[in-house]
Amino acid sequence: MKKDMNILPRAFTFTELCAVTVILAILCGLLLPALQASREESRQTLCTDNQHQLMTATQKYYETQKEFPYYTGTHRVISSKGYNSSIMGYSVQAAVLPYLGEAALFETFAEQYREPQTKLWMWLGFIEAASREAAATDIAVFRCPADGDAVKSSSLLTTKNGKCGKGMDSPVASGNYVVCNGSGLEYNYDHTVITDGVVSKKAARTLDMFKDGTANTLFFSEAIIGDTSRYENTPPESKTPWKRTATIKTENVPYRGLENWLADVPGVDGLRAANDFDLPNFITVNVDNWYGVRCFSWMIGDSYATGFTTFSVPNPPYSDWCDEMGIGFFAARSFHPGGVNAVNTDGSARFVTNSIDRKVWQKLGSMK
Secondary structure (H helix, E strand, C coil): CCCCCCCCCCCCCHHHHHHHHHHHHHHHHHHHHHHHHHHHHHHHHHHHHHHHHHHHHHHHHHHHHCCCCCECCCCCEECCCCCEECEECECHHHHCHHHHCCHHHHHCCHHHHCCCCCCCEECCCEECHHHHHHHCCCCHHHCCHHHCCCCCEECCCECCCCCCCCCECCCEECCCEEEEEECCCECCCCCCCCCCCCCCECCCCCHHHCCCCHHHCEEEEECCCCCCCCCECCCCCCCCHHHCEEEECHHHCCCCCHHHHHCCCCCCCCCCECCCCCHHHHHHHHEEEEECCCCCCCCECCHHHHEEECCCCCCCCCCCEECCCCCEECCCCCCCCCEEEEEECCCCEEEEECCCCHHHHHHHCCCC
16 A cells, blocks of 8 residues: 655644653753852862962962061051041052062062052052052952952042042952951951951061961951942942941041051051950941942952951851941952852861851961
8 A cells, every 4th residue: 555645744742842841841950050060169169279379379479588478558647738548558469479470560560569668549549650550450360250240340449430539540450369367356357557367567477476377377268349339328238248348437436546546556446346246236336338349459458458357257147347447347258159268378278168156267367
């Protein structure tokens, strides 16, 4: 019998199509978490590698200089206009550029860096001309891949956005990695004086100073770049406290007086931070303005740009806080699920969970 060549193949029924769709959805549901986990693992690995590179460069710096790098510059001065101002210096990241294969970039501002009273900028005002090319350079090893959506360049110092100083024509490059300024207890959040941390202003640390060993003392961790806003009256949303830093309402806090300030009396207007200090409530009561200043420049030797303390556990549910000179409480933060990456002074890496015991975390931030 002859076959009928005009018979068309049978199409899928609606029920069959639904069944296939459901199976595909189930497969996607099974594969997507694994894919996301794989991507996060890659980000974690690259983040740890970045911090390893920074620590290796820092150790090479130590071999050459016989001391660890620190925040350069002076903090408390009387300006020509007769009032107190803040002249800031360079970061640890700037100091170790030659050991990261960036010697040529470092040489663009090396003469200024080596000045006895190295100055870099005045509070959200300007960066000296000799340092601007380097300050605007985006350096991959300074960026955490998990914070990929953050701005690579901040316009906080530009003439258009600036409200003090000379202003700048171009943005500066931001960075996620921060150095440990101390435990944050007592006055050890004030990076402008010598703290119990590895890095503070003009504090040259040597290996014999580590009471608990370099394997138990943090050097680098990470933070999330702020939204670069300034002079805002609006706080960040509760789910994104890292976006903006609260600044102090000075009339609510006793003032130390200019003489004590210039004499390096530590702390924010004499504020001591005991273990029971209620920082979230203090922020709520004493907030004046909000700045998206966190980590906006890898070059600036100041806590809000390149430092952190271990006073608060990683990724606290409240914002960072500082006074008008940038002295305050800045936490380690990241988009890695559950915690932050950190590197000890001996180069050993660790992933620190948000649930770490607070006293253990504070101890890791202290050399003592």
